[in-house]
Amino acid sequence: MARRSVSTSRNGRRDAPYTSESLLAVAVEVFVERGYDGTSMEDLARAAGITKSSIYHHVRGKEELLRLAVGRALDALFAALDEPPAREGRAVDRLQYVVRRAAEVLVDELPYVTLLLRVRGNTETERWALERRREFDHRIAALVGQAIEDGDLRSDVDPRLATRLLFGMINSISEWYRPGRGRTRQHIADAVVRLAFDGLRKPSSTR
Amino acid sequence: MARRSVSTSRNGRRDAPYTSESLLAVAVEVFVERGYDGTSMEDLARAAGITKSSIYHHVRGKEELLRLAVGRALDALFAALDEPPAREGRAVDRLQYVVRRAAEVLVDELPYVTLLLRVRGNTETERWALERRREFDHRIAALVGQAIEDGDLRSDVDPRLATRLLFGMINSISEWYRPGRGRTRQHIADAVVRLAFDGLRKPSSTR
Numbered sequence: 325m326a327r328r329s330v331s332t333s334r335n336g337r338r339d340a341p342y343t344s345e346s347l348l349a350v351a352v353e354v355f356v357e358r359g360y361d362g363t364s365m366e367d368l369a370r371a372a373g374i375t376k377s378s379i380y381h382h383v384r385g386k387e388e389l390l391r392l393a394v395g396r397a398l399d400a401l402f403a404a405l406d407e408p409p410a411r412e413g414r415a416v417d418r419l420q421y422v423v424r425r426a427a428e429v430l431v432d433e434l435p436y437v438t439l440l441l442r443v444r445g446n447t448e449t450e451r452w453a454l455e456r457r458r459e460f461d462h463r464i465a466a467l468v469g470q471a472i473e474d475g476d477l478r479s480d481v482d483p484r485l486a487t488r489l490l491f492g493m494i495n496s497i498s499e500w501y502r503p504g505r506g507r508t509r510q511h512i513a514d515a516v517v518r519l520a521f522d523g524l525r526k527p528s529s530t531r
Numbered sequence: 532m533a534r535r536s537v538s539t540s541r542n543g544r545r546d547a548p549y550t551s552e553s554l555l556a557v558a559v560e561v562f563v564e565r566g567y568d569g570t571s572m573e574d575l576a577r578a579a580g581i582t583k584s585s586i587y588h589h590v591r592g593k594e595e596l597l598r599l600a601v602g603r604a605l606d607a608l609f610a611a612l613d614e615p616p617a618r619e620g621r622a623v624d625r626l627q628y629v630v631r632r633a634a635e636v637l638v639d640e641l642p643y644v645t646l647l648l649r650v651r652g653n654t655e656t657e658r659w660a661l662e663r664r665r666e667f668d669h670r671i672a673a674l675v676g677q678a679i680e681d682g683d684l685r686s687d688v689d690p691r692l693a694t695r696l697l698f699g700m701i702n703s704i705s706e707w708y709r710p711g712r713g714r715t716r717q718h719i720a721d722a723v724v725r726l727a728f729d730g731l732r733k734p735s736s737t738r
Binding site: 492497507521527 | 566569623675678682683684685686687688689692693695696697698699700701702703704706707714718719722723725726727728729730731732733734
């Protein structure tokens with residue numbers, strides 16, 4: 325998927341030649357809007373304003389586009405786990421770093437993560453993506469478990485349930501966040517970290 | 532939608548006559564599985580094991596089934612707002628009660644709330660449901676705002692963003708909770724209230 329093709333712009337929406345990346349961006353939009361199962365190569369060609377054979381110049385088919393798209397989201401999430409602040413120090417601080425980065429990745433890679441969250445497991449690529457998501461969740465749950473053991477997180481919520489609720493909160497951002505409107509990435513990531521770790525209640529109020 | 536019809540059980544899956552309620556339960560399952568747009572009256576008849584005309588004996592069409600289904604979820608959520616602990620006392624306590632009840636309603640009415648959460652606004656009924664959801668969100672955001680004003684909730688997260696993240700967490704339960712497996716309703720509602728109000732961090736740890 326490294327070649328470039330000159331688009332045959334059937335609808336005049338696009339003059340520049342497609343790169344694999346710009347084609348992927350169009351495909352992800354269509355997958356999110358119509359659902360992956362409901363998208364045909366024809367739909368993709370129409371949305372991109374090029375012929376189906378131009379698409380086949382870049383990829384073997386729509387499943388390869390799905391793999392590239394969800395792979396981009398997964399790579400960004402796993403990369404966060406490998407950054408030094410996610411690897412060094414107390415588990416609670418590493419967790420806090422990863423929670424912030426996961427919210428940022430969601431905002432930065434919005435359509436790619438949105439697509440990843442909608443994957444249901446009907447194709448081999450979808451099952452692979454679900455498996456990678458589970459692997460990510462296990463690594464987070466392990467961090468939560470370690471931070472409880474260290475005495476930094478409350479022990480009255482079990483790690484897997486806490487992980488699910490935490491990422492439920494983060495992932496829900498994909499349902500309402502639209503770039504350039506209202507809140508910034510920083511504002512959202514701050515709110516997520518505050519709510520996740522310290523909750524809504526005012527720190528000084530009685531518990 | 533009060534009459535009963537004797538089912539003509541084409542596939543032997545069901546012998547008893549359908550009531551409007553049992554037909555609705557089948558329809559909601561199919562809507563959640565195939566998506567509302569992707570479900571035909573034929574699909575519903577096949578899943579229920581009755582003829583299309585038997586369905587028309589109960590309802591005017593699939594949009595009426597959708598309205599009854601999402602109406603059931605909305606009624607349960609709004610009923611919680613009208614219960615005495617949601618109306619009387621400090622805003623923070625009322626909010627805490629409503630958050631717990633919303634998690635319980637989600638567990639109790641899982642398929643109905645799941646369907647409500649997937650409504651996208653393509654039909655009049657869907658737009659009505661979205662409007663009611665917005666109304667519910669506004670009432671929660673008003674409670675959050677009041678509790679901040681009372682000095683009980685932190686003032687460094689804005690009420691609408693806090694409401695979105697809070698209900699993002701609650702609503703995400705629909706993605707993994709399955710009745711009868713593992714965690715109980717009580718266990719889940721407790722975890723939601725703890726995380727939402729006090730966060731993951733151990734109460735005694737330094738901030």
